[in-house]
Amino acid sequence: MAWWEIPIRVLLAILIGCCIGVERERKNRPAGMRTHVLVCVGAALIAIIDCLNMEHVLALNLANSDCGVQMSMGRMSAQVVSGIGFLGAGTIFIAQKKIAGLTTAASLWCSGCLGLAAGMGHYILSGAGCVAVIITLTVMQRVVKVNQIKNLEVKFIHRAETIAFINQYFAEIGVEVIDVDFHVESKDKVKDRVYTNLYTLDLPSKVSYRDIVIHLSEYANIEAIRTRNV
Numbered sequence: 001m002a003w004w005e006i007p008i009r010v011l012l013a014i015l016i017g018c019c020i021g022v023e024r025e026r027k028n029r030p031a032g033m034r035t036h037v038l039v040c041v042g043a044a045l046i047a048i049i050d051c052l053n054m055e056h057v058l059a060l061n062l063a064n065s066d067c068g069v070q071m072s073m074g075r076m077s078a079q080v081v082s083g084i085g086f087l088g089a090g091t092i093f094i095a096q097k098k099i100a101g102l103t104t105a106a107s108l109w110c111s112g113c114l115g116l117a118a119g120m121g122h123y124i125l126s127g128a129g130c131v132a133v134i135i136t137l138t139v140m141q142r143v144v145k146v147n148q149i150k151n152l153e154v155k156f157i158h159r160a161e162t163i164a165f166i167n168q169y170f171a172e173i174g175v176e177v178i179d180v181d182f183h184v185e186s187k188d189k190v191k192d193r194v195y196t197n198l199y200t201l202d203l204p205s206k207v208s209y210r211d212i213v214i215h216l217s218e219y220a221n222i223e224a225i226r227t228r229n230v
Contacts, residue, residue, distance in 0.1 A: 001051055005121065012118040013037075013044035016130045020111050023137045029104045031091050039087065039108055040115035043080045047119025050076050077116050084112040107137065149178070150209055151228035152199045154216065159195050162221040166197075169215065176202040194223065 014037055021036030054073055088105030110133045117126035156162040170177055181198040203209060209227070217225050 001048075001055060001121075006048060009044055009048060009118050009121060010041060012123065012126060013040045013115045016040050016114045016118060016126060017111055019130055020107055020114075020133055020137070023134065024104055024107060029091070029101070031104050031108055036108065036111045039084060040111045040118070043077075043084075043112040043115030044119030046076050046080050047116045050074070051120060080112055080116060081109075084109050103137070107133065150201045150203055152201060152212070153196065153224075153226040153228055154199065154222060155194060155196045155224040155226075156222045157194055158221045159193070162195075162219070163197070165219060165221070166216065170201070173207055173212070174204050175207060175212070178202055198228065 017037030017040030018033055020040075021031075021033030024036065025032035050073060057070070088108045091101040091104045091108065110129070114126050114129045114133070117129060154166065167177070177199055179200040183196040183198075185194040185196075201212075203212075213225050213227065216222055
């Protein structure tokens, strides 16, 4: 391997990590651009070390036919792939029976694999893989529309009247109410009581979460609306 190939491979790994990481960074995911760059560069460095070690072993064997030095080419790279799995596990968390962070964990794993490809000098493979990952993270989400699960906390007065209004509105726009948690602030008089409902909603792809909040906030009986993470 020529000396000038090493910085080229490292720079390619940095570029790949940036391209994948910036998409995760924009969506405020647990692992952003710096994490993806570090994973990709680290994997590339291990791959470069593997290549240099193999060249050294081959040179020894060619210089001395009786040397008999052997080396397992993929041993260090295999440890990178398994090690990234533990790193990706740190981005996965469970909240309210929902799993989040799987896509970020997968993008970290892909970033490491692409770093290995760049470090071994497979420029076309690493470039094509980077494009495929970016398309998967961006374009596919826009093309394949899926329903969204959202949580909405609504604080209101006049319980029966307001709940009827909310349920009717959800039915009109095709929003399915999966679950409702109910709380009431105790007051001496029924008319002064403030109620809080936490809705778990299944939103069709065509329905905007923002529009729902704006529409409900215009109703006089609703005192406050707060979005909650699922």
